[in-house]
Each structure stands twice: as C-alpha cells, then as structure tokens.
Amino acid sequence: MSNQVSITIDDKKITAPEGQMLLWAALDNDIYIPHLCGDREEQDSSPASCRLCFVEVEGRPAPVPACTLPVTGGLVVNTRSPRVDGLVAAGFALLMSNHRLECRKCPANGNCELQRIAKARRLKLKSQNLPVLDRNLPVDDSAPGIIYDPNKCVLCGRCIRACRKSGNAVLGFTLRGFERVVATFDHRPLGESYCLGCGDCAEACPVGALSKQE
Ligand code: SF4
Ligand code: SF4
Structure with missing residues (x-):
C-alpha cells in the first residue's frame, strides 16, 4: 500500500497516496478539477491532451496539468488563479x-x-x-x-x-x-x-x- 502524505489543495489539508496523480487525489476529496482525457484506471499514463486540468503549484513558475503531477508530501496547490482560469477558459472555448x-x-x-x-x-x-x-x-x-x-x-x-x-x-x-x-x-x-x-x-x-x- 502507498505511503499516505499530507498535501494542501485550495487551503484544504488532505492526505493522499504518495505518487498518485494530483487530479485523482483532488477528486477523491471533493475538489473538482476540470478534465476530459484523464482515465483513473490508467492514471500513470495520462495523455494530458485536453489541457483543462491546470493547477498552480507553489514553487513552480507556470501552471501544470494535475493529471501528470505526482503527489509528494507538503505539496501546496491552488486549483484557481487568473492564469489557470485563463488557460481553462481558452482550452474550453477551443473545444466548443x-x-x-x-x-x-x-x-x-x-x-x-x-x-x-x-x-x-x-x-x-x-x-x-x-x-x-x-x-x-x-x-x-x-x-x-x-x-x-x-x-x-x-x-x-x-x-x-x-x-x-x-x-x-x-x-x-x-x-x-x-x-x-x-x-x-x-x-x-x-x-x-x-x-x-x-x-x-x-x-x-x-x-x-x-x-x-x-
Ligand atoms: S469524446 Fe470522442 S474520443 Fe472521447 S470517448 Fe467520446 S468518442 Fe471517444
Ligand atoms: S450537446 Fe450538450 S450534452 Fe451533448 S455532448 Fe455537447 S455539451 Fe454535452
């Protein structure tokens, strides 16, 4: 069984299995992140093609897709920011x-x-x-x-x-x-x-x- 570690998403402290992709850790804790291509059963090989699950990660210069971000202890993430919202809105508009x-x-x-x-x-x-x-x-x-x-x-x-x-x-x-x-x-x-x-x-x-x- 994977080691459980503490992380923070949108100021909410949660525990999640170390190495699990952040998208699923968030969804399992009722924190919704938009996504289309991600597949829970194949979460280690997400195509990251829909470009909708961007999040801000403390210490990283640019938003990253949550489906390719492995959980590590102490990770601090925000699912919303002007940059994330802009990327999601642009990706969604293109799809539609x-x-x-x-x-x-x-x-x-x-x-x-x-x-x-x-x-x-x-x-x-x-x-x-x-x-x-x-x-x-x-x-x-x-x-x-x-x-x-x-x-x-x-x-x-x-x-x-x-x-x-x-x-x-x-x-x-x-x-x-x-x-x-x-x-x-x-x-x-x-x-x-x-x-x-x-x-x-x-x-x-x-x-x-x-x-x-x-
Ligand atoms: S949206 Fe298109 S690619 Fe995705 S499951 Fe449906 S038919 Fe397949
Ligand atoms: S037509 Fe409406 S319900 Fe059907 S796939 Fe498009 S957005 Fe979804």
Missing part, C-alpha cells in the same frame, strides 16, 4: 468551437462532462469569441446498440483505450489537426467493422459522442 451543441436532444444531457465544466467554471457552452465550425460528419448508427456522433467528440481518447482494454482495438485516432477524428480502420462504419457491440466505448465517453442506444 467545433462542437455540435444540441444538449436538449443529446443522450449525455444532464450527465455530460462539458456541461459540468461549464457550470463549475462559469463558462458558456456556446462558443463566444471563436466562430463555430461544425464538421458535419455523418452520425454512425450502424452497430446495434451504439450511436457515434463524431461532431460531439472532444478527442479525449477514452473510447480508444476502453476498446483496446476490451481486447478488440477497433477504434483509433486518424487524420490530423481540424480533421482529426476517432474512427475504425479504413473509416468503416462500426457495424461493418470488427466491433463486438460491447458498449465499453460508450461507457467511457465523457460526453454525448458515443452512446448506447436502448
């Missing part, structure tokens, strides 16, 4: 600038990590300063029980890791930049791929991009 926002008919409505981040940080879901670029990609409902709407994908990669863990590895990232998308090999619809329909990808998706169909 190519997100198809239609919460009312979205399967994730009410259980969506984007909605949670917006509420926690008082950010607008609807992009304010950046033009919204809808990629207008086709929605894939070819696999029984699963709907994939790439227009709502935030490229967190959690479905890819879940699919790999299921032993199937049907999903992967493809293309680059604005075109980047989660897809099957050869961009085949899920129903024409080796997808087994286990639904682990939909379970892992923090937004409404991959969802289970009743």
Whole structure:
C-alpha cells in the first residue's frame, strides 16, 4: 500500500497516496478539477491532451496539468488563479468551437462532462469569441446498440483505450489537426467493422459522442 502524505489543495489539508496523480487525489476529496482525457484506471499514463486540468503549484513558475503531477508530501496547490482560469477558459472555448451543441436532444444531457465544466467554471457552452465550425460528419448508427456522433467528440481518447482494454482495438485516432477524428480502420462504419457491440466505448465517453442506444 502507498505511503499516505499530507498535501494542501485550495487551503484544504488532505492526505493522499504518495505518487498518485494530483487530479485523482483532488477528486477523491471533493475538489473538482476540470478534465476530459484523464482515465483513473490508467492514471500513470495520462495523455494530458485536453489541457483543462491546470493547477498552480507553489514553487513552480507556470501552471501544470494535475493529471501528470505526482503527489509528494507538503505539496501546496491552488486549483484557481487568473492564469489557470485563463488557460481553462481558452482550452474550453477551443473545444466548443467545433462542437455540435444540441444538449436538449443529446443522450449525455444532464450527465455530460462539458456541461459540468461549464457550470463549475462559469463558462458558456456556446462558443463566444471563436466562430463555430461544425464538421458535419455523418452520425454512425450502424452497430446495434451504439450511436457515434463524431461532431460531439472532444478527442479525449477514452473510447480508444476502453476498446483496446476490451481486447478488440477497433477504434483509433486518424487524420490530423481540424480533421482529426476517432474512427475504425479504413473509416468503416462500426457495424461493418470488427466491433463486438460491447458498449465499453460508450461507457467511457465523457460526453454525448458515443452512446448506447436502448
Ligand atoms: S455532448 Fe454535452 S455539451 Fe455537447 S450537446 Fe451533448 S450534452 Fe450538450
Ligand atoms: S468518442 Fe467520446 S470517448 Fe471517444 S474520443 Fe470522442 S469524446 Fe472521447
């Protein structure tokens, strides 16, 4: 069992396992830090790609992602500061600038990590300063029980890791930049791929991009 050490987050003293990534130590102590790509089960190899979990660490010159910050005794962290808030707001605005926002008919409505981040940080879901670029990609409902709407994908990669863990590895990232998308090999619809329909990808998706169909 890991050694428990004392740390301070937002002036609150807590204990956490030494070496655990700070993101999970904070969440376990009811301190919310926005995050999308982090996966508790693979916390030692977080891709740190969503750039939303920044925190200020005493003694460090710049904010760091909490998902890659190992807990050490005496660590002092603040989850909010003008710099952190600015980074999170900018990252969130960029995500929402190519997100198809239609919460009312979205399967994730009410259980969506984007909605949670917006509420926690008082950010607008609807992009304010950046033009919204809808990629207008086709929605894939070819696999029984699963709907994939790439227009709502935030490229967190959690479905890819879940699919790999299921032993199937049907999903992967493809293309680059604005075109980047989660897809099957050869961009085949899920129903024409080796997808087994286990639904682990939909379970892992923090937004409404991959969802289970009743
Ligand atoms: S993924 Fe979340 S923010 Fe996007 S439309 Fe669905 S509920 Fe709304
Ligand atoms: S489909 Fe969902 S889980 Fe997969 S990368 Fe997109 S947002 Fe993340």
